[in-house]
Amino acid sequence: xxxxxxxxxxxxxxxxxxxxxxxxxxxxxxxxxxxxxxxxxxxxxxxxxxxxxxxxxxxxxxxxxxxxxxxxxxxxxxxxxxxxxxxxxxxxxxxxxxxxxx
Amino acid sequence: xxxxxxxxxxxxxxxxxxxxxxxxxxxxxxxxxxxxxxxxxxxxxxxxxxxxxxxxxxxxxxxxxxxxxxxxxxxxxxxxxxxxxxxxxxxxxxxxxxxxxxxxxxxxxxxxxxxxxxxxxxxxxxxxxxxxxxxxxxxxxxxxxxxxxxxxxxxxxxxxxxxxxxxxxxxxxxxxxxxxxxx
Amino acid sequence: xxxxxxxxxxxxxxxxxxxxxxxxxxxxxxxxxxxxxxxxxxxxxxxxxxxxxxxxxxxxxxxxxxxxxxxxxxxxxxxxxxxxxxxxxxxxxxxxxxxxxxxxxxxxxxxxxxxxxxxxxxxxxxxxxxxxxxxxxxxxxxxxxxxxxxxxxxxxxxxxxxxxxxxxxxxxxxxxxxxxxxxxxxxxxxxxxxxxxxxxxxxxxxxxxxxxxxxxxxxxxxxxxxxxxxxxxxxxxxxxxxxxxxxxxxxxxxxxxxxxxxxxxxxxxxxxxxxxxxxxxxxxxxxxxxxxxxxxxxxxxxxxxxxxxxxxxxxxxxxxxxxxxxxxxxxxxxxxxxxxxxxxxxxxxxxxxxxxxxxxxxxxxxxxxxxxxxxxxxxxxxxxxxxxxxxxxxxxxxxxxxxxxxxxxxxxxxxxxxxxxxxxxxxxxxxxxxxxxxxxxxxx
Numbered sequence: 001x002x003x004x005x006x007x008x009x010x011x012x013x014x015x016x017x018x019x020x021x022x023x024x025x026x027x028x029x030x031x032x033x034x035x036x037x038x039x040x041x042x043x044x045x046x047x048x049x050x051x052x053x054x055x056x057x058x059x060x061x062x063x064x065x066x067x068x069x070x071x072x073x074x075x076x077x078x079x080x081x082x083x084x085x086x087x088x089x090x091x092x093x094x095x096x097x098x099x100x101x102x
Numbered sequence: 103x104x105x106x107x108x109x110x111x112x113x114x115x116x117x118x119x120x121x122x123x124x125x126x127x128x129x130x131x132x133x134x135x136x137x138x139x140x141x142x143x144x145x146x147x148x149x150x151x152x153x154x155x156x157x158x159x160x161x162x163x164x165x166x167x168x169x170x171x172x173x174x175x176x177x178x179x180x181x182x183x184x185x186x187x188x189x190x191x192x193x194x195x196x197x198x199x200x201x202x203x204x205x206x207x208x209x210x211x212x213x214x215x216x217x218x219x220x221x222x223x224x225x226x227x228x229x230x231x232x233x234x235x236x237x238x239x240x241x242x243x244x245x246x247x248x249x250x251x252x253x254x255x256x257x258x259x260x261x262x263x264x265x266x267x268x269x270x271x272x273x274x275x276x277x278x279x280x281x282x283x284x285x
Numbered sequence: 286x287x288x289x290x291x292x293x294x295x296x297x298x299x300x301x302x303x304x305x306x307x308x309x310x311x312x313x314x315x316x317x318x319x320x321x322x323x324x325x326x327x328x329x330x331x332x333x334x335x336x337x338x339x340x341x342x343x344x345x346x347x348x349x350x351x352x353x354x355x356x357x358x359x360x361x362x363x364x365x366x367x368x369x370x371x372x373x374x375x376x377x378x379x380x381x382x383x384x385x386x387x388x389x390x391x392x393x394x395x396x397x398x399x400x401x402x403x404x405x406x407x408x409x410x411x412x413x414x415x416x417x418x419x420x421x422x423x424x425x426x427x428x429x430x431x432x433x434x435x436x437x438x439x440x441x442x443x444x445x446x447x448x449x450x451x452x453x454x455x456x457x458x459x460x461x462x463x464x465x466x467x468x469x470x471x472x473x474x475x476x477x478x479x480x481x482x483x484x485x486x487x488x489x490x491x492x493x494x495x496x497x498x499x500x501x502x503x504x505x506x507x508x509x510x511x512x513x514x515x516x517x518x519x520x521x522x523x524x525x526x527x528x529x530x531x532x533x534x535x536x537x538x539x540x541x542x543x544x545x546x547x548x549x550x551x552x553x554x555x556x557x558x559x560x561x562x563x564x565x566x567x568x569x570x571x572x573x574x575x576x577x578x579x580x581x582x583x584x585x586x587x588x589x590x591x592x593x594x595x596x597x598x599x600x601x602x603x604x605x606x607x608x609x610x611x612x613x614x615x616x617x618x619x620x621x622x623x624x625x626x627x628x629x630x631x632x633x634x635x636x637x638x639x640x641x642x643x644x645x646x647x648x649x650x651x652x653x654x655x656x657x658x659x660x661x662x663x664x665x666x667x668x669x670x671x672x673x674x675x676x677x678x679x680x681x682x683x684x685x686x687x688x689x690x691x692x693x694x695x696x697x698x699x700x701x702x703x704x705x706x707x708x709x710x711x712x713x714x715x716x717x718x719x720x721x722x723x724x725x726x727x728x729x
Contacts, residue, residue, distance in 0.1 A: 001176040002109050002149075004225045010113045012144070012207035014120055014139075016200050021124035024189050025194035029129060029174055033136050036218050037120050038169065040143045043155075048240045051150045055231045056108060058246040063203045064155055073267035080271035085138035087277065088179055095190050099167040130442060134389070137435065154421055157428040165431025165464075169457060172438055176450075237420055240481075 007048035015041035028082045028092040032075065039071040108149060108221070116142030127156045127188045137168045151236050154243065287721075298580040299414050299588060305710055327405055327416060335548045336367045342548075342603050349607030352589035377537030382445055385534065389443030393436050394535065394542035400433040401546040401553070407483050408556050411566050411587035412573060415484055422483040426557065427468055434460045437531055440543075444534035453531040455614050458519060459511055462621045467508035469629035473636050474561040477656070487565035491649045495562040497656040498636065500664050502562045504629050509554040511617065513547060518607040518617055555598035557658065559591065563598075566591040628667060634658055 014037060021034025043064045050060025088094050119142065122135035141162040147156035221227045246252040288308065295304035302319045340355065340363065347354030359365025382390070393462050404426050406416035419425050434457055441453020475481050477497055478489035486494075495502045511518040532543050559565060566572050571586030612620070639659050643652055 001103065001219045001221070001227045002105055003216055003219050003227060004212050005217050006109065006113075007146070007150070008211045009208060010116070010213065012204060012211060013117055014143075016204035016207070017117065017120040017124055019203060020196055023199065024193040025124060026186070026188055026190045027129060027238075029171060029178065030132060030188065032126070033123050033132060033171065036136065036163070037123065037139065040140065040163075044143060044146055047147055047150050047152045047155055051152065052225055052229060055151075055229065055239070056235050058230040058239065058252075061152060061155065061243050062246050062256075064152075065158065066253075066260060067241070067255055069264065072162050072167055073263050076169060076271045077267050077274070079170055079210075080275040083174060083177055083275045084245060092178045096158040130386070131388075134439075153419065157421055157424045160428035161424075161431050165428070165434060166461075168435060169438065169461065172442075176442075236708065241422065 004048060004052045006049070007044060011041045011044040014044065026093050028047055028085070028094055028097075031094065032082070033079050035078075036071065036075060037072070039067060043067050055075075105149065109146075112142050112145040112149065116146065127186075130172065133168060133171050133175055136171065137164050138154065140164050140168065152239070176204050204254070294578070294580045297574070297585060298335040298582045300581055323416060326400055331402055331405055331549050331552075332545070334552065335545050337373070338548045338552060338599070339367045339370070339544075340364060341599075342606070345600065345603045346607040349604070371541065374538050374541040379539070380534065380536050384445040386443040386445065389439045390534070391443075391539075392445045393440035393443060394546075396439065397433060397546040398542050398549075400429055400436060401549040404429045404553055405549075405687045407554065409484050409560060409565055410591055411584040413581065414584060414588065418482060418484050420480070420482045420485075423471055423481045423486075423561075427464070427471065431461075431464060433546075434464075434607060440535070441531040444531070446534050449531050449533045452533070456514070456531055459514075459614070459617055461700045462618055463508045463511035463518075463625075466504050466621065466629040468500045468513060469626070469633050470505035470508060471561070472633055473498045476633075476637055476640055483560050483565075487560060487567060490564045490567060492653050493562060493564040493567075497653050498538045498632075499657070500560075500632055500661055501629075501636070502558070504625060504632070505561070506558060507625065509558070510602070510605065511621070514552045515547075515551060515602060517609040519606075519611060519613045522675055546582040551602055552595065552599060555596045555602060556591070559594040560600050563594050564727055565594075628663075632660075632663055636665065 018034045018037030018041060021037060022031050022035075025031050025034065046060050046064040046067065050064070054060060082092055085097065089097065091097065116139050119135040119139040123132050123139060126132040126135060144156040144159040144164075147153070147159060172242060214224055219227055247257045248254050291308075292304060295301050301466045302323075305315055305319055343366070344354040344362070344548055353365030355366035357363060357366075358369045361668065407419055407422040407425055409415040409418075437453050437456045437460070441456075444450075472539075474486050474494050477494055478486040480489070508517075535543065564588035568586060568590040572583045572590065574581070574583035574586065576582040636656065636659065641653060643655055647655075
C-alpha cells in the first residue's frame with residue numbers, strides 16, 4: 001500500500017544529498033561517494049517505475065542493471081585517477097587542485 | 103500497513119546514513135556510512151520485489167565498490183586531514199542550490215503522482231500482479247540480455263566497458279618506478 | 286492427548302509448521318510465530334553445532350598428526366573440551382586497544398557472526414525444511430559472502446595496528462580473488478538445473494551433479510577452502526605468519542566470535558557443496574516417503590542423509606587441513622588468477638555451449654555422460670598443458686636434460702653461457718655432477 005510517489009520522494013531526497021556531497025566536499029573521494037549516492041537514487045527511481053508501470057517487461061530491470069555496471073566501472077576508474085593525482089601532487093583536496101585556474 | 107512501516111524504517115536508514123556520508127569528517131567513517139546507505143537501498147529493492155537487483159546491489163556496491171573506496175581512502179591519507187573542515191569554499195551556495203533542487207523535485211513529484219496510499223487511483227499503490235510474473239522476471243531479464251531483438255548489444259558493450267575500466271584503472275594507478283604507497 | 290501424539294509425530298517428521306497451522310489457524314500471527322521459531326531453531330543449531338565441530342576438528346587433525354588430541358576434559362575423549370574453551374574465552378578481559386576506532390573494532394566480530402548465520406536461510410535440510418526458498422538462493426549466498434569481506438577490513442582498521450591492517454589487506458585480497466572462480470563454478474549447477482533456487486537444484490539432481498561436472502566441483506571446493514580461510518590458505522590467521530593476522534588485537538569472546546564464524550562458515554560451505562553437487566538430502570527417493578498416517582516421515586531420513594553427507598565433506602575439509610602445508614600469499618593469488626579463473630571461464634563456456642546442444646529428449650544418463658566426457662576432456666587438456674609447462678620449467682631450471690645429461694656430453698650454445706667451456710668428459714675432481722656455472726633462475 002505504498003504509492004509510487006513515496007519512492008520518488010525518497011529517490012529525490014537521496015539525489016539531493018548526493019548532489020550536496022559532490023558540490024560541497026573537499027576530499028575528492030568524498031565527491032565520488034556523493035556520485036555513488038546519486039546513482040543509487042536513480043536506480044531506486046528506475047526500479048520503482050518498473051514495479052509500478054511495467055512489471056511484466058524487463059526494461060526497467062535491465063536498465064537498472066546497466067546503471068549498476070556503469071557505476072562500478074566509473075568508481076574504479078575514478079578512484080584510480082584519484083590515487084594517481086595523489087601520487088603526483090600529494091593532495092586530494094579539491095581546493096588545492098587548481099592548476100587550470102586562471 | 104506493515105509495508106509502510108518497513109518503508110519508513112528503510113528510508114530513514116538510507117537518508118540518515120547518506121547525510122552522514124556527506125557531512126562526516128573522518129573519511130573511513132563516511133565510507134562505512136555509505137555502506138549502510140547501500141544496505142538501505144538494497145532493502146528498498148527487496149521491498150519493490152526486485153530481489154535480484156537487491157542482491158546485485160549487495161554484491162557489487164557493498165562487496166566491491168565500498169572496498170575500493172576504503173582502499174583508496176587508506177592510500178591517500180595525509181597526516182593532518184582530520185583537523186580541517188570537510189567542506190569547501192562553495193558550501194553555502196551548494197546547500198542553497200541543493201535545497202532548491204530538492205524543493206523543485208518534491209513539488210513536481212507531488213503534482214504529478216498521488217501522495218496518499220489508495221488502491222483506487224492507479225499508482226496509488228503497487229499494482230497487484232500475479233506473483234508468477236514477478237517470479238519469472240529474472241528469467242525474462244536473462245532472456246532480454248541475450249535476445250537478439252532485446253538488449254544483447256548494450257550487454258556486450260557493457261562487458262567491453264568493464265574491460266576498459268579494468269585495464270585503464272590498473273594502468274593509471276600503476277606506481278612508477280621509485281614511487282611507494284604510504285600504506 | 287491426541288494433540289501430544291500429534292505433536293510428537295510432527296516433531297519426528299519435521300513438520301512442526303504444519304502442526305501449528307493445523308491447530309492454531311493460518312493467520313499472519315501464526316505465520317510470524319512459525320518464522321520466528323524457525324529462525325531461533327536454526328541459529329541455535331548453528332551456534333551449538335560449533336561445539337561439536339571444534340572438538341571434531343581437534344581430534345581429527347590430532348590423529349592425522351599422530352597424536353591424541355583432547356583427552357582430559359569430560360572423559361577419555363575430551364568431549365567437553367570446547368565447553369572449557371568457551372568458558373575460558375568468556376572469562377578473559379575485554380581489551381580496548383588505544384586509538385582503536387570503537388565502532389569498527391566492536392562491530393567487526395558481531396557482523397562476522399551475522400554474515401555467517403544469514404546464509405543459512407537458504408540451506409535445504411530436508412524436503413520442506415528450508416528457511417526460505419528464494420528463487421535466487423545461490424545469488425543470495427554470493428551476496429552475503431561478499432559482505433563478510435568488508436567485515437575483515439573493519440576488523441583490521443579498527444584495531445589501530447599495522448600488522449592487523451596488513452593482515453586484513455591480505456585476507457581481503459585472498460577472499461575477493463577467490464570469489465571469482467567460486468561464482469563461475471557455482472554457475473555450472475545453476476546451468477545444469479536451470480534454476481538458482483537451492484531447492485530447485487536438489488530437485489533437478491536425479492543423478493548427483495558431481496557426476497556431471499567433477500571439474501567444477503573441484504574448483505568450487507578449492508575456492509571455498511580459500512573463502513573460509515582454511516588450510517592450505519590459512520595464511521590469514523596463522524600464528525606463525527603475520528601474528529594471527531587481522532584478529533591480533535581481539536581477545537576473549539571477540540576472538541571467540543571470529544573463531545565461531547569460521548567454523549559455521551566451513552559447515553555451511555560443506556552443506557552447500559552437498560546441495561549443489563552431491564544431491565542434498567536426496568537418498569534414492571526415500572526422503573519423500575509419507576507415512577500411513579499422513580506425516581512425512583521421509584523428512585527425517587532426508588535430514589539424516591543430508592547431515593551424513595555434510596559431515597563427510599567437513600571431514601574432507603579437516604583431512605586437507607591435516608595433510609597439506611600452508612601456501613604463500615603470492616602463490617595463492619598466482620594460483621587463482623593464472624590457473625583457476627581461466628580454467629573456470631573455459632569450463633563454464635563449454636558447459637553452457639554443450640548443454641545448449643543436447644536435445645531435450647535425451648535422458649538424464651545421456652546428459653550426464655556427455656557432460657562427464659566434456660569435463661574429462663577439459664581436465665585432460667589442463668593436465669597436459671600443465672605437464673608441458675612443468676617440463677619447460679624444469680628444463681630451464683636444470684639447463685637441459687638434468688645433471689650429467691646430454692648437455693655435458695655434447696655441449697652447445699644453450700642457456701647459461703658457460704656450457705660450451707665445460708670439457709666433453711668429466712675430469713672435475715671435486716664436483717661430481719659436472720662443473721657447471723650457477724644456474725640462472727628464470728624470474729617470473
